[in-house]
Amino acid sequence: MAPISFARGIPGPDLLPIAEFGACAQRALERDGATALNYGPPGGYPPLRAWIAERHGVEPSRVVVTNGSLQGFQFVAKHYAEQGARFFVEAPCYDRSLQILRALEVETREVELAEDGLDIDALEGFLRAGDVVYTIPTFQNPSGRTLSRSSRERLLGLVRERGAVLFEDDPYGLLRFEGESLPQLFELAGGDGVLFLSSFSKTVAPGIRTGYVILPEGLVPAIETLVLTSYVSPAIFVEAALFEFVAAGRFEPNLARVTDALRIRRDAMLAALSRELPEGARWNEPEGGYFLWLDLPVGVDTGSLLARASEQDVTFVRGSDFYLGPGGEESVRLAFSYASATEIGEGIARLGRLVHEAAAVAA
Ligand SMILES: Cc1ncc(COP(=O)(O)O)c(C=O)c1O
Structure with a gap:
């Protein structure tokens, strides 16, 4: 069998765009090979950073393109762990994020995931200033569940009221088959007060290991320092090829x-x-x-x-x-x-x- x-x-x-990506890799070398094959800035290949920023309506300086979004998660989690923050996660939650939190020895509490996403009533009893709420609100991994619009608004209100940090992980949101598209928590918040993590793994290919995190301006230097001390710069060549892909209207x-x-x-x-x-x-x-x-x-x-x-x-x-x-x-x-x-x-x-x-x- x-x-x-x-x-x-x-x-x-x-599902993988093999031939198209190959052509884009070739063109990236022809167009900008000397940049693509060198180290680059810790925040990623500038044209790709700018393209992502434009899609999300933010300044490029707030975008850090990482080698996969899990790496972005790791950097952000490490930063908050060092500040002694407590994490709230959905139960069930993406297992690799849980493994990272475990390895960082962060105090982590589980919040039941209801049919329509995170149980906000349960969260309300515990949440306090400085806590980090990590959520995958759309087509969650592992449950496939989606946080309803009213719960999104409530969650945002609660996090703001308590002075907590909302960390939204959204690699699947664009893969909608039917039904009404819901705003990201990041969009509902007007781009402020939510850390937003996403990836090209599910929309283009996981092998390119390209994800990104959108941060408040003040957090960027700390995360870029973590980039510099772990891999100096992300894989600029791949990011340049991905930029060719998106700039050619293939996304x-x-x-x-x-x-x-x-x-x-x-x-x-x-x-x-x-x-x-x-x-x-x-x-x-x-x-x-x-x-x-x-x-x-x-x-x-x-x-x-x-x-x-x-x-x-x-x-x-x-x-x-x-x-x-x-x-x-x-x-x-x-x-x-x-x-x-x-x-x-x-x-x-x-x-x-x-x-x-x-x-x-x-x-
Ligand atoms: C919720 C969630 N976050 C992050 C990731 C990691 O994605 P990447 O390949 O960009 O590291 C995944 C991958 O399965 C995921 O399901």
């Missing part, structure tokens, strides 16, 4: 193509889940992004399910991996970004058979 992965949040090979058409392909995969997964999963299983229907969250019938142990599934060459990530404390024991994250629609049908059929068996044993 061919292996089918619902585990990794990575794009399928057909939006590529995004449309990727979003269409992801919608087909999401639909294939929803149809297969309805067909193959037993009663008692529940899942959400995200309007975009890479993931959905599957709650298994009561009593199904995800550890042994994963072991059995791996034997059948189908993989997923256990829900509990996305929690610092207990939680997610009867849930799994399914990524629909990598496998083709046909593979998704086959993989969910394999998984469905195993869930049927496990549910029968648990009953």
